[in-house]
Amino acid sequence: MGENRSRRARADRSGPGLSRADVVEAALRFVDVHGLEALSMRTLAKEMGVYPNALHWHVGTKSELVAAVAARVLEDIVLPPQRDMPWDAWVAEVARLCRRAMHQHPNLSPVIGSQLGVTASSLPFVERMVDVLERAGFSAEDLIHAYNTVTGFILGWVTLELSSGPATEDEDWKKGFAKQLRSVNPNVYPALTRNMKLLENNAFMTRWDSGCERPMDLSFEAALEVQILGLRAKLT
Template identity: 35%
Template sequence: MPTKPPPPRRAGRPRKTADDTHGAALSRERILEAALALIDRQGPQAFNIRELAQVLKVFPSAIYWHVPSRNELISGAVALAMNGVADDWVTGRWQDRLAALLRRYREVLRRHPRLAPLVASELIYNATFDATMLDHLVQLLEDAGFEGDGLVDAYNVVFAAMCGFATMELSTAPTEGAEAWENACRAQIARVDAVRQPALARHLGAMQNRAFVLRWSSGDGQPLDSGFEAWIDVIVRGVESRARALRRAASG
């Protein structure tokens, strides 16, 4: 007796199996957690859907059901990492709140240093930005006395500063030929000429491997803590000075 053919599969959500879910239901949150772990391990450039599917023990199509594109996977992973920056927000003077925001942002990137290039140079995070964090930033700038175009300018200054130090600090050395690259950095520093570059030469001993451009170690392993605190002081004082100048101009 001929075997009855199986009924045709209907289009729709992929069927789950024990192997598909690896003991847990597949969800957008679980996918993004796995994506973030992969990016933390190998960086965003090497991140791909096929490897993520292998980690989750699913077919790639099952991932696309929850997260429709690679860009959304990466932006969602960044948003997941940034989640909590605005939690338990400090109260009090706007200067203290601004300093706290700068420190928290850096703390997040230090936990996920491979995300630093994304937040520094790509707009991909804009698709899933943290509205609560941005609201806190705008509120503290209002409290500082900014409004209108002046507030927009101050917002851009603070946000660029917030990303700038941490992403530069966490810049990574090349993985290919790392030893040769470090030797080249050291040799370049050693070639500083005390006659032609006297100011740099006078301070080179204190600056090497502790100052931007003059280092071969990433801030992931050798953080620039004192420089970061000095930078916070400069940013806060600069915003204060800018707010005062705008108020004087408006009243005049």
């Protein structure tokens, strides 16, 4: 009797009451807690108390689900009105908003840049960014390059910032990498040796803590400033 009630409950949850939004939200919560590698249609269905076929009906394949979840992360961003501020201030603010959203869901950062483009939900972002850059004075190929520069910087930089270490619970690799880094031959790596105190655990490829634990706020702002300065120079 208990098993039959459980089956009926699962069937009810897989019926009209279940929506695509329900599945995407559940997947987002699951990935936030367990990580992207743990996500499967069968595991998520068990978590939600439905049959796997119900998930496939609403979101298609796992790849399509991951794409929808990646897009969902940035859907909550409220882009500022593009005509209420200078174009460069608008672009900088959008970059900060996107980074903040990605930091809230770091387990999805590896796929946000690669998966977001396959969903139509990214089009409002594209429309408004292109409009801002066009009104700033970019046109023809320069418009394409400016758009790719800004979008590539936002998604690429933050994805790299939030990249994780080896998939292991053993933290000894951090100690090992730090020891290896500090013992490099100064004759072979003189610049690295001179700046070791600055670089260790603070720079890409010389850090052992992810941006989740050690956000690179100042470096992001510096990189953003360089981007804006470069775009301004391009206009002149």
